[in-house]
Amino acid sequence: MASADKLINTYVPEKDVFALHFLQSLSNLRTQNPLNSPDKSIDRVRKIKKAAYVSMARAAGGTSRLWSRALLRRAAKDDNKSVRFSRRKRKVTWKISSKRKRSNQRAPVVEEAAERLRNLVPGGGGMETSKLMEETAHYIKCLSMQVKVMQCLVDGLSPK
Amino acid sequence: MLEGLVSQESLSLNSMDMSVLERLKWVQQQQQQLQQVVSQSSNNSPELLQILQFHGSNNDELLQSSFSQFQMFGSGFGPNYNMGFGPPHEAMDECISRTSSCHMEPVDTIEVLLKTGEENRAIALKNKRKPEVKTREEEKIEKKIKVEAETESSIKGKSNMRNTEASSDTSKETSKGASEIQKLDYIHVRARRGQATDRHSLAERARREKISKKMKYLQDIVPGCNKVTGKAGMLDEIINYVQCLQRQVEFLSMKLAVLNPELELAVEDVSVKQFQAYFTNVAASKQSIMVDVPLFPLDQQGSLDLSAINPNQTTSIEAPSTSWETQSQSLYNTSSLGFQY
Numbered sequence: 001m002a003s004a005d006k007l008i009n010t011y012v013p014e015k016d017v018f019a020l021h022f023l024q025s026l027s028n029l030r031t032q033n034p035l036n037s038p039d040k041s042i043d044r045v046r047k048i049k050k051a052a053y054v055s056m057a058r059a060a061g062g063t064s065r066l067w068s069r070a071l072l073r074r075a076a077k078d079d080n081k082s083v084r085f086s087r088r089k090r091k092v093t094w095k096i097s098s099k100r101k102r103s104n105q106r107a108p109v110v111e112e113a114a115e116r117l118r119n120l121v122p123g124g125g126g127m128e129t130s131k132l133m134e135e136t137a138h139y140i141k142c143l144s145m146q147v148k149v150m151q152c153l154v155d156g157l158s159p160k
Numbered sequence: 161m162l163e164g165l166v167s168q169e170s171l172s173l174n175s176m177d178m179s180v181l182e183r184l185k186w187v188q189q190q191q192q193q194l195q196q197v198v199s200q201s202s203n204n205s206p207e208l209l210q211i212l213q214f215h216g217s218n219n220d221e222l223l224q225s226s227f228s229q230f231q232m233f234g235s236g237f238g239p240n241y242n243m244g245f246g247p248p249h250e251a252m253d254e255c256i257s258r259t260s261s262c263h264m265e266p267v268d269t270i271e272v273l274l275k276t277g278e279e280n281r282a283i284a285l286k287n288k289r290k291p292e293v294k295t296r297e298e299e300k301i302e303k304k305i306k307v308e309a310e311t312e313s314s315i316k317g318k319s320n321m322r323n324t325e326a327s328s329d330t331s332k333e334t335s336k337g338a339s340e341i342q343k344l345d346y347i348h349v350r351a352r353r354g355q356a357t358d359r360h361s362l363a364e365r366a367r368r369e370k371i372s373k374k375m376k377y378l379q380d381i382v383p384g385c386n387k388v389t390g391k392a393g394m395l396d397e398i399i400n401y402v403q404c405l406q407r408q409v410e411f412l413s414m415k416l417a418v419l420n421p422e423l424e425l426a427v428e429d430v431s432v433k434q435f436q437a438y439f440t441n442v443a444a445s446k447q448s449i450m451v452d453v454p455l456f457p458l459d460q461q462g463s464l465d466l467s468a469i470n471p472n473q474t475t476s477i478e479a480p481s482t483s484w485e486t487q488s489q490s491l492y493n494t495s496s497l498g499f500q501y
Contacts, residue, residue, distance in 0.1 A: 041418070044417040045413055045414045052409055053409070110395070114395075117395075117399060121402065130370045130374060133371060133374035136378060136398065136402070139402070140378075140398075140401065140405065143405040143406065143409065147405055147412065150409065154416060154419065
């Protein structure tokens with residue numbers, strides 16, 4: 001029963017969606033840089049990486065997932081752009097992980113790992129542990145999909 | 161009441177006993193008199209002897225048999241002893257009458273005895289049953305009270321829990337209840353044996369179960385988590401996996417960055433449109449895509465990195481296109497193309 005509920009919540013689209021988004025972002029990158037080569041490759045790497053994450057966030061669910069929303073917001077803040085949020089009733093999680101009235105009652109082992117996860121998963125700072133687990137699951141799925149797409153692209157483009 | 165009855169019966173019993181004893185003695189005396197009479201009369205029927213012999217045996221049988229015999233003899237004696245046994249005849253009649261009357265009485269006494277005995281036993285049983293019944297009833301009442309309390313508290317508990325968490329109800333219903341009758345808290349929700357029934361602890365438990373369920377789901381997703389047992393190890397594995405994936409993304413982006421600048425990045429609108437058109441037609445048939453692919457290296461001049469690729473590498477171009485066109489599973493299955501995934 002729990003797994004059935006999870007399947008509804010943690011839906012990840014097909015690889016094609018990810019590929020499409022990524023390639024679109026790449027093409028956008030290329031249009032943004034009409035110059036042949038920027039000064040340093042690190043910037044390019046960073047740009048590509050950012051493009052990868054943004055495309056992944058868009059492909060995964062746009063602003064419907066917490067982590068994707070946080071990712072997009074973070075990216076937009078760097079670019080000084082505003083992210084468009086779809087009008088939707090959002091469930092606000094009131095619990096903040098840092099403040100705990102009864103910290104002893106929560107399992108310390110789980111909480112330590114949850115803290116580490118929060119640092120890794122975007123938008124994890126304001127989530128409860130149970131919600132964090134859901135977001136982590138979806139994030140892992142999307143990340144793996146993105147990695148596969150990029151790997152295919154790299155393999156396709158690499159000279160044989 | 162029963163006690164009074166018992167007392168009366170006991171008194172009657174006593175009286176009956178005395179009367180029975182008296183009558184027995186009296187009968188014995190009569191028999192002795194009869195013996196004397198019989199001995200005097202030589203013509204004795206063996207029945208008298210039998211009667212006398214039976215004297216020593218059970219009184220009941222004796223009495224009954226003797227009474228029957230007496231009745232016979234009474235009738236028999238009558239004609240025989242008309243002359244000299246007038247008064248004994250009368251006495252016999254009397255005794256017969258008395259014995260006849262007695263015939264019933266001892267039987268009655270016996271029956272009464274039996275009845276009283278039974279009644280005594282019955283009374284004893286009843287007395288025994290009464291406390292048993294009382295205890296049972298008390299137990300029932302207690303159980304009823306408990307059940308009522310349980311129902312009330314369960315209702316309260318359920319209403320309370322509904323207010324707090326919705327999923328906790330399902331989790332509590334799934335958990336079995338054992339030995340909760342002992343604890344009659346005002347919130348009586350089915351909890352596991354040996355665990356507190358605090359509201360907070362129940363909520364905590366429900367929360368922990370939720371988290372464990374989600375962790376099990378994560379365990380299925382993350383490869384290699386099955387070997388490690390325990391929450392800590394699993395969580396470490398999960399964190400490690402997330403870090404690995406993020407590193408992989410970074411590495412692949414570096415690779416792409418390396419690949420791309422080798423080839424010119426200038427993009428012409430036509431190629432971009434074609435590129436985008438290609439991806440919009442992802443679900444299209446193979447033929448259209450195969451048509452598009454040879455166009456790429458021909459039309460573009462440095463628009464894409466594909467342009468600089470020799471026709472030798474058309475296969476490599478085709479491979480990803482076909483793989484993207486088909487289902488995502490084909491990407492996994494294209495081992496011949498050298499894809500890792």
